[in-house]
Amino acid sequence: MELSTERRDDWARRYRLMSLMRRFEEACLEGVASTEIHGELHTAIGQEAVAAALAEHLRDDDALTSTHRHHLHAIAKGVPIIPLLAEIFEKETGLCGGYGGHMHVFSPEQRFSTTGIVGASLPVALGHAYAARLQRRDAVAVAVIGDGSVNTGGFAEAMNMAGVLRLGLVVVIENNEWAISVPFSASSATPTLAERAPAFGAVGERADGLDVDEVSGALERAFAHARSGAGPAVVEAMCYRFRGHYEGDLDLYRDSAEKARRIADKDPLRIAERALSASGLLTAQELGALDAAAAADIAAALAEVRAASQPPARTAHDHVFASGLVPNASVREETPA
Amino acid sequence: MELSTERRDDWARRYRLMSLMRRFEEACLEGVASTEIHGELHTAIGQEAVAAALAEHLRDDDALTSTHRHHLHAIAKGVPIIPLLAEIFEKETGLCGGYGGHMHVFSPEQRFSTTGIVGASLPVALGHAYAARLQRRDAVAVAVIGDGSVNTGGFAEAMNMAGVLRLGLVVVIENNEWAISVPFSASSATPTLAERAPAFGAVGERADGLDVDEVSGALERAFAHARSGAGPAVVEAMCYRFRGHYEGDLDLYRDSAEKARRIADKDPLRIAERALSASGLLTAQELGALDAAAAADIAAALAEVRAASQPPARTAHDHVFASGLVPNASVREETPA
Amino acid sequence: MTATVTRNINVSQATAEGLRLEMEADASVLVIGEDVAAQGGVFGSTRGLLKAFGPERVLDTPISEMAFTGMAAGLAMEGYRPVVEIMFVDFIGVCLEQVYNAVAKIPYMSGGRVRMPVVIKTAGGSIGAAAQHSQTLWGLFAHLPGLRVVAPSNPYDSKGMIAAAVRSDDPVVFIEHKGLLLERAAGFSFGGAVPKERYDVPLDRAAVVRPGRDLTVATLSGSVRHAVDAAAAASAYGVDAEVIDLRSVVPIDWQTVCGSVARTRRLLVVDEDYLGFGLSGELITGVLERIGLGGLDGIARHGNPDVPVPAALSLERAVVPGAGSILAAILRATGERR
Amino acid sequence: MTATVTRNINVSQATAEGLRLEMEADASVLVIGEDVAAQGGVFGSTRGLLKAFGPERVLDTPISEMAFTGMAAGLAMEGYRPVVEIMFVDFIGVCLEQVYNAVAKIPYMSGGRVRMPVVIKTAGGSIGAAAQHSQTLWGLFAHLPGLRVVAPSNPYDSKGMIAAAVRSDDPVVFIEHKGLLLERAAGFSFGGAVPKERYDVPLDRAAVVRPGRDLTVATLSGSVRHAVDAAAAASAYGVDAEVIDLRSVVPIDWQTVCGSVARTRRLLVVDEDYLGFGLSGELITGVLERIGLGGLDGIARHGNPDVPVPAALSLERAVVPGAGSILAAILRATGERR
């Protein structure tokens, strides 16, 4: 990573964001350990550079749709951290009041949404992109997906539609080499995913997703392409899933020595840190201060989230229909109290 | 079309087959006109060269899955004509006893099946190709689809799986330029469909689907590739839908002058006939005799089919389950007699 | 119903007119699907919209239902009211994901923060098109929470219910009947008069199409006219059947149904959909839950006996309710009275 | 059930053992799906199969459910008996097409010429995983003709029913319950003893898990043990509830259910699936059709009240039946007797 010295403040912001993202995921791990969070939590530890780079290109009026592994994308899109964390902890104060939970996060203000169904987020992004077209805005819709998602029919259908309509769609593939236990090589007919882009009238490039500067450069080109009205763009960011697919995954299908080595050698935070110290752009002390500030933010958020309550049972029937319709209102006594 | 004189007999067979295919579709049109056939019949008039070329490469142990526009593929695969026509006429003597009807034809003996759902046939072909792999046979599975089907998720998923597993799958895309009323150009992100093949680890080429010799050559390469264990191959055969999407389609969305011109100038049968006469390979008289023989075959088939009965109403409940299970046997009196 | 002269339009034209008026009134309404623009829908119920509103608001799509149904969810998040056409309801298996996991659940999963005013417009019904092009499947959608499910039976309701569906803040599955779409208004003994003006028909109110004393026949969509015919024929046997057009499957208008059954004490559900695990069981159970086992003298159901719709008409007639088979069911259900 | 010593295995191991024995006995049996090979299934119910049968018979796939479910249809046409794993039943919306239009209907559409001995193996149930990972959806499959639909409640049945599903010439949707899969056999008061040998449990016979006189509680899958607990608790209130494990949704074992209800004269259906348009309505209606309105003194149902499963456990508990809420439902249903 070669660093340009003019960008000292940018780098400080960038590093702080990556650090915050790591701390955010660690706060989630704490919630799992304490069983405050249940279910199958997916963290993106090791993938911070992609999300931090994304944050640099996303505008407020852009949309972002994400997957089961979305926390960092939400942060990149500007979803406020406390309600986000509170939703993951399924609290009344959560972004969606605890109804959605960690896989289903919706923030209309930021045009941000997720889904727990692999491949299902891209079609939704298409809607955002089409809205921008209808309104003659140069906003883009970003869909962040995993390498495994590229093999879903939804991916191909949405890409082709974006291609034929020349919609402003940016697809960021976080290729962390695994889809649960299935390695990338066993699921993809092509050696890279970026090379599939032309089949959908899109441009595509692969970037080192551990190198925040490189992936930011690739994203810059992709956003520019999509904003220009030239159609969809794909960035395949190569990275590595540091933890099991979900918390609780025994992760026995990966070689543990290789995993340990890669986590030690290829941590995007450490890569950035080393490059920043080596270049003298930020001192170890300055970096430490940024880390500490991020940690403090997250600690405060966690404390606030922990203090909140779960939503009350009596509200479980609300919101099924926006109109307030309750189809079987008159026999509701049959339902548990 | 340049013709080699050694292949006189092959050409006679080929021409006769194309002629038979045309007559077969015309017999169906007769059934529609007389209301013996109801529902939305899809004919492939104008697309005979593709199916006739296919017949030259298909082995008995190959499988073929097709779509709503499948009559000619069934003939190419060796499905016997009378039961095929009888199924289209929904007769008791039909291939499937009249249960399936014109869009749902199954002939396990020929490893032939169809579906009325666009994009749904390719995944089934994958199963045939995988069976060949399991049995170490060099048989291939052929999926014939339309240009519109390429935009379905099922296409992409099946292609990628065939690519990553290097299965013997041959995909023949009959690009007749239309998917009902939507022109190819409005539905495809790429100028050709063949160029999408590399995105799935497949080879692909486009061929003139009106020229039986050219499309046969392309298919020869595709079959050889797929049989060799190198993975899937795509042939995009360019052709033109002579009739409405289905019988009854008013077809007002196409320019009628252009349609008339193309039907007059670009009929694959006439193209073959002209080339054969011009080269002297077959005389006009010989060609006429082949046409007459084909017509006689179909006339006989049609007469036999017409004489058959519809299946008896009391059998409507049979075959829901192979085991004979009738889930609500004891309250069956509720159903209409 | 307004007293209007019967116009010479068919059901698909009534629907198209309803859509057109909503699109005129509200620029956020879009129509998206295969063959909806240039062709005006394979059954004609979006005809004229392309000309009126242009190719961006009336979008012909590739055959990519998963993509464009999800697109509707994204558009709803952007404040649009997309009407998505799934040409035949039988095709829903390629995109049910977006319908039931996204459109239907996002209002709830978002804790009420996101609305999904999406109409899934589709066509069902058995008209000789075999197992993959004949289903109605309202029972399938109705089982999945978060979706309103409606199916009109006549021209007046088709126009008014599509309008109400478009205006609804809830997602609505709107199932047209292929056997009705090309029928002229004049051929209907009920709902044949279609005003030119904009109006809507509430999505949650059943209609008593034919009053009667001896038996309540609850049905909807293409079966209503057959039930009316059957009821007329039944009177020759001394049976006076009331026919209710449910209009909506979710929600059921329990008040109208229970009110009728409380009088007639007999309920026959006629359902072109598969009988098992669907509307008929729900309706019978729901009525019993509301009026008690003692409130009825008889229950019965008649519909597709859980058989894929066969191709041959001789077979199709044996599994799809028609006026004749409904009459037989009415007479069976009132047997002890004859 | 055979009297065998209880082994220290969990439900997923019982299922894996059933699969292994069928694969040993019949080379045409294959297992296909995401994470079924190297991982042995995300819940472990295909563990050990890769090692025993190799990567061709136990195939890890890309995330392409439409492709590999259709692949199963093609394999069935070639004489194989594929077991396809859809990891969570909630994902069925991406490939229902191949399940209901191909696998379920091809036997019929082919006029009986083609068999589809395919098992769609999938996991359901609410264990705190929110709206897209908690459904059971047996009511959805049951509505669609041509599919057997089963859901075991204990280790013995899991092994025997997966074996029977594999051997069935009909397609079978086999729905495991995520809340059961990691439970040890010893923890079950019924069906805890799992013989090492190959055996099968017929797919169409319900089991009376707890005999009782006052009320029939019909349920299945993860709710059976809760119903048994609730019935035990109800006895303190003087209510003697019979608990029936339906095992199969299609077909319903009407004989066992009606036999029980004819004695108890009260039916309570407990269904973790959505209540509307599903199993509960069908069961109540089907019983009434068979034993008549006069054969019962009460009907009731208890289950998910047509609400997407919420994330927060405080909310989930309010919509998913548990022992406590089933007890309350039992007491309500037998109210007049207390």
Ligand SMILES: Cc1ncc(C[n+]2csc(CCOP(=O)(O)OP(=O)(O)O)c2C)c(N)n1
């Ligand atoms: C349609 C569908 N199939 C399967 C799953 C189960 N599943 C959840 S995440 C996942 C792997 C996703 O891999 P990838 O897209 O590479 O994302 P990653 O987890 O690596 O971030 C799978 C198979 C699902 N949620 N949806």
Ligand SMILES: Cc1ncc(C[n+]2csc(CCOP(=O)(O)OP(=O)(O)O)c2C)c(N)n1
């Ligand atoms: C999933 C699905 N969507 C839509 C349809 C309706 N439909 C039937 S054929 C067809 C057009 C197919 O076009 P193409 O694949 O080019 O085949 P062609 O009819 O031109 O032979 C459409 C949209 C369908 N049968 N299935």
Ligand SMILES: [Mg+2]
């Ligand atoms: Mg991955």
Ligand SMILES: [Mg+2]
């Ligand atoms: Mg075409």
